[in-house]
Amino acid sequence: MIVxxxxxxxxxxxxxxxxxxxxxxxxxxxxxxxxxxxxxxAEQLAAKIRLHRRREGLGGTVxxxxxxxxxxxxxxxxxxxxxxxxxxxxxxxxxxGPQALAERYQxxxxxPGMNTKMLGMVKEHHTWSEYCVACGDCVLxxxxxxxxxxxxxxxxxxxxxxxxxxxxxxxxPEVECIWQSIHDRLKRLGMENxxxxxxxxxxxxxxxxGGPRTFHKEGFxx
Amino acid sequence: xIIAIGQMSDLSFxxxxxxxxxxxxxxxxxxxxxxxxxxxxxxxxxVVTGPGAAVNAIASGKRAAVxxxxxxxxxxxxxxxxxxxxxxxxxxxxxxVKPAPRRRMPARDSxxxxxxxxxxxxxxxxxxxRCEASRCLLCGSGARYSQLKCVSCLTCxxxxxxxxxxxxxxGLGGIDPAACQACGICYTxxxxxxxxxxxxxxxxxxxxxxxxxxxGGELEIGCWYPQSRVxxxxxxxxxxxxxRVSVLMLLRALEAGAEKVYVAVCSDDDDGHFKHGHRQTQAxxxxxxxxxxxIEMDPDAIELVVVGEKKCLQGKGAPEK
Ligand code: SF4
Ligand code: SF4
Numbered sequence: 001m002i003v004x005x006x007x008x009x010x011x012x013x014x015x016x017x018x019x020x021x022x023x024x025x026x027x028x029x030x031x032x033x034x035x036x037x038x039x040x041x042a043e044q045l046a047a048k049i050r051l052h053r054r055r056e057g058l059g060g061t062v063x064x065x066x067x068x069x070x071x072x073x074x075x076x077x078x079x080x081x082x083x084x085x086x087x088x089x090x091x092x093x094x095x096x097g098p099q100a101l102a103e104r105y106q107x108x109x110x111x112p113g114m115n116t117k118m119l120g121m122v123k124e125h126h127t128w129s130e131y132c133v134a135c136g137d138c139v140l141x142x143x144x145x146x147x148x149x150x151x152x153x154x155x156x157x158x159x160x161x162x163x164x165x166x167x168x169x170x171x172x173p174e175v176e177c178i179w180q181s182i183h184d185r186l187k188r189l190g191m192e193n194x195x196x197x198x199x200x201x202x203x204x205x206x207x208x209x210g211g212p213r214t215f216h217k218e219g220f221x222x
Numbered sequence: 223x224i225i226a227i228g229q230m231s232d233l234s235f236x237x238x239x240x241x242x243x244x245x246x247x248x249x250x251x252x253x254x255x256x257x258x259x260x261x262x263x264x265x266x267x268x269v270v271t272g273p274g275a276a277v278n279a280i281a282s283g284k285r286a287a288v289x290x291x292x293x294x295x296x297x298x299x300x301x302x303x304x305x306x307x308x309x310x311x312x313x314x315x316x317x318x319v320k321p322a323p324r325r326r327m328p329a330r331d332s333x334x335x336x337x338x339x340x341x342x343x344x345x346x347x348x349x350x351x352r353c354e355a356s357r358c359l360l361c362g363s364g365a366r367y368s369q370l371k372c373v374s375c376l377t378c379x380x381x382x383x384x385x386x387x388x389x390x391x392x393g394l395g396g397i398d399p400a401a402c403q404a405c406g407i408c409y410t411x412x413x414x415x416x417x418x419x420x421x422x423x424x425x426x427x428x429x430x431x432x433x434x435x436x437x438g439g440e441l442e443i444g445c446w447y448p449q450s451r452v453x454x455x456x457x458x459x460x461x462x463x464x465x466r467v468s469v470l471m472l473l474r475a476l477e478a479g480a481e482k483v484y485v486a487v488c489s490d491d492d493d494g495h496f497k498h499g500h501r502q503t504q505a506x507x508x509x510x511x512x513x514x515x516x517i518e519m520d521p522d523a524i525e526l527v528v529v530g531e532k533k534c535l536q537g538k539g540a541p542e543k
Contacts, residue, residue, distance in 0.1 A: 009516035028414050033375040038413035040470070044513070047473035052517035054477070068373075125380040 001121065002030040002094040003128045004037060004114040009048070012090070015111040016049055017058060019088035024049070024113070025079065025101065026066030027093035034128055037092030037114055039066035045092060045113065070097030076104050083108060119150075136206030136213065142199060144185035151178035157199050231269045241265070248272055256282070256289040264290050307361050308400035318384055319403065322357040325350045356447045356495065360462060363421035364404030365397045371416035378408035378417060383497040405496035406466030410506060422461055424468070430459050431475050438479040443467050444486035444529070447495050452486045452527040464488075465499040472510040472524050483524045490528040 006012075016022055024046045032038025046064040053060060065082045067075040070093040083089065088109050091098040094116040102110040118130040133150045139157070140147060149155050153171045159179025163170025167180045186192045204210070216222045233243060241258035242250045249258050251270040258265050266286035267279035284301055291298035310319065328344040329335075335342050346354060365378075365386065374393030386402040389395035397408070397417070409417045409424070418424055435441055440456035445464050461467070464487050475483045487503050488494045504526060511521035 009513075013517075028371075028373050032373045032413040035375075035377065035411075035413050038373065039371075039415045040413050040468075043415075044469050044473065047470060047477060048513045048517060051473060051476055051514075051519065055517060055519060125377070 001033055001119070002096075002116060003034045003118050003120045003130075004031050004094045004116045006036055006041070006045070006092070007113060007115055009052075012045070012049065012113060013052055016062075016088060016090060017053075017056070019109070020060035021086045022049070022060065022062045022088045022090060023082055023086045024062065024064040024090045024092065025070065025097070026064060027068075027070040027091070027097050028066055029069045029071075031093055031114065034120075034122075035126070037094075039064075042066050042092045045090075049090075070100055073100070073104065076100055080105075134208075135204075136208075136210075137203055139199075139202075142194065142197075143182045144189065144191070146178055146182050146185060148178055148182065151176070157202070229273065233269060246272065256286040262293070264293070304362070305399075308398075310359070311398070311401050314384060314401055314403075319359075324357070325354050352447065360404035360421070362399055363462070364399070364402035364406070364419060365408055366418050366420045366423075367395070367397045368416045368418075369394070369396070371414055373414040373416070375413060377411050377413060381407050381411050381498075381502075383407065403496060405463045405499055405502075406461070407496075407498060407502045410466060410468045410502060419466065422466070424471075427459060427461070427466075427471060428474055431471060431480075432478045434459060435475065435478040435480050438481060440482045440484070441475050441480045442484040442486055443471065443475070444484075445488045445495065445499075447488055450529055452529060453482075453484045456482075456484060463494070463496045463499045465496060465502040467503055467506050469506050469510045469513065472506070473513060476514075476519075476523060481523070485524065485526050486529050487526060488529050 024042050026032075026037055026039045026042025028038050031041075035041070042064045046062045049062045052058075053062065063082070065079050067079060069075055070091060083105050086108055088111065089098075089101050089105065090111050090113045091101055092113040094114060095112060098110045098112045101108075118128075119132040119134060120128040120130045123129045130150050132147060135149045139149065148157060148159060152159055153169055153175065154161060156179065159182070160177050161170075161179075164177040164180050167177055169175040169177045183192070183195065186194055206213075230247065233247060233249070236243065236249075241260040241263050244250050249265045249270050251258060251265055253270075256264045256266055264286045266282035268274060271278070271282070281301075288298045288301060325346065327346065329342050330340070330344065345351075367378075367387070372393075372395060374389060374395065376389055378387035378397065379389055379395070382397075382402075383405065384401050384403050386399075387395060387397045387408060404419065404421070406419055409419050431441065431443075434457035440453055442451055442453045442456040442458045443464065444451065444458060444460050446460035446462060451458060464485055467485055472483055472485070485503060485507050487500050489500055491500070494500050507524060507526045510524050514521045514523055
């Protein structure tokens with residue numbers, strides 16, 4: 001799941017203060033699940049912006065609408081009546097949302113309400129951790145099912161480094177040394193000899209380093 | 223069993239031209255239309271059924287209201303036939319929900335009362351009456367779940383102190399009405415607004431907040447169990463638990479012109495009427511105050527106050543998970 005966090009309000013007000021007719025668009029998928037940008041949060045943010053504007057005497061209108069997923073054309077098409085006549089859209093989706101809205105609603109300014117943080121999963125309720133960086137060439141079969149690209153601070157493929165201490169990473173005692181965990185897990189599975197195999201060079205062009213990526217479902221012509 | 227409670231309906235005002243009575247002195251009645259024998263007289267409750275449970279009389283009153291509306295040509299939706307709520311699940315009976323013993327109704331001494339026909343039961347003092355009322359399990363008045371709006375995030379499953387919500391591997395879920403104790407924690411946390419509360423829904427509470435603040439002033443949002451108010455002069459919106467206070471409610475109260483919003487909790491030790499109710503209220507108030515700081519408003523415009531009195535409290539506390 002994509003995990004995103006609201007931008008600080010000083011940014012939000014910078015974005016919204018100059019406009020008069022604002023629509024806050026919530027997204028009820030990933031950012032709802034990580035409790036930051038779903039229908040509830042979008043309504044709260046709109047109320048907060050309205051209170052701020054009243055104090056500053058800025059007037060104007062701030063409404064909200066939420067779609068199931070802002071990353072789908074059909075869903076954002078559905079809100080065209082709500083968008084009509086607005087001079088600003090503030091999206092509380094991950095960064096795909098504002099882009100999708102900007103593509104569809106060419107004449108309306110669109111700003112992001114969130115900073116997209118990571119692909120992650122819930123550790124305990126209210127806490128999420130990073131598990132994947134969408135590198136494009138998954139190595140989990142070689143690493144006991146634990147990702148060193150996303151979860152090792154140095155993205156090492158032959159860890160741990162000398163900074164690993166008691167299963168913790170040298171960057172912070174809060175951070176698990178994923179290479180220690182990879183060793184422990186492979187040992188449990190009787191596969192520790194796998195670690196002696198040379199992994200060979202990675203093709204980083206399948207990652208972001210090869211430029212923007214597009215993917216076609218096999219068998220269907222683009 | 224012969225019910226002989228010594229009470230009956232007084233229908234002496236029904237005169238000859240009016241609706242007919244049967245041999246038991248009850249109104250002759252067509253239950254399908256809630257109709258009496260007079261075309262423009264409708265009836266409900268114990269004047270047609272004889273003594274019974276108050277809840278049945280209330281349901282029949284609602285049906286009569288629909289019948290009257292239709293008779294007058296006003297559109298009225300059919301009343302839903304509610305699914306009966308099951309028994310309180312065993313795990314809740316055995317530990318989760320604290321037993322709340324009954325208060326004894328004060329009564330006149332039997333030696334004294336055989337002498338006359340004065341009322342036998344003397345009535346509760348206010349504290350005891352409130353205490354008795356707080357034993358109500360609020361069955362069916364809690365979480366109302368919408369599968370359509372649910373995004374299967376599992377928040378409700380994780381935060382409910384009573385284990386009422388459930389979800390399967392396909393993300394299909396629901397909330398067991400027999401286990402739900404109506405604290406509202408899942409409502410305040412559901413990110414997709416897929417949960418509302420049957421009694422005191424968000425829409426009702428927001429409307430009440432706006433109505434009560436029409437002329438500005440202060441507002442107290444509180445729990446409806448304790449007796450004392452923290453701001454006796456403020457307008458009051460009382461809920462079964464302040465765990466139901468959402469950040470949106472607090473911000474909307476300020477939008478509606480509140481100069482100050484007190485959130486009155488019954489207990490500061492997380493052992494109030496509902497387990498974890500206080501923790502939830504604290505989180506919502508802290509979030510709303512942080513929002514005020516962000517917009518350079520005095521965060522003290524929203525204040526959490528503990529009502530120093532738990533006298534009549536019958537908790538529904540749950541053990542730590
Ligand atoms: S908290 Fe709301 S959206 Fe999440 S699973 Fe429960 S009902 Fe569904
Ligand atoms: S959190 Fe409270 S209101 Fe929601 S299902 Fe559980 S008991 Fe009911």
